[in-house]
Amino acid sequence: SQQGEEDPQALSIQEGENATMNCSYKTSINNLQWYRQNSGRGLVHLILIRSNEREKHSGRLRVTLDTSKKSSSLLITASRAADTASYFCATVKAAGNKLTFGGGTRVLVKP
């Protein structure tokens, strides 16, 4: 069963624009992770944010976590055509030992 729900389900932007996607989850978490998946390929880990953290950066990626709202966001700045992919949030529940994925956001960056 999915722990996270992502919004929007699909996003189309021009190269150079920023892309923002959101993830909501239902139960308390140990950490939340974001992954990227190019069409038909494996998943690539992007960022892990722990429940006691509020924001993390990695290159052009910025992740926020609001545990009071049970939500997270992923911002990709200055998007490139190569950023075209599906992006998934995934959570590990507090005292849990499984990584459970949300529904994903399909991002299309047009050159």
Added chain:
Amino acid sequence: DTEVTQTPKHLVMGMTNKKSLKCEQHMGHRAMYWYKQKAKKPPELMFVYSYEKLSINESVPSRFSPECPNSSLLNLHLHALQPEDSALYLCASSQLDMGFAGNTIYFGEGSWLTVV
């Protein structure tokens, strides 16, 4: 080396066949996973091995049989599958199981399975 290697990349099998998917990692990770992913859906956890022992089985039908021969290898034995089992099967590994904070899972490229 952060690589998880899966073979074969593509597999077509009949409903009466027996086949296996293989997964290998040399990162010294002690937890390994099988996920199943249908088109345009998120990956769904099937099995977790921790220290070569099966720790989680997400009520997967017995026609899927996992095996962990050693700490570097993970197999998924397939028998009497149904067409609805056609999917991308992803293997993954992490240093420790996900009960430890801060663990990152590394995924292989997956094996595309078609059941005819």
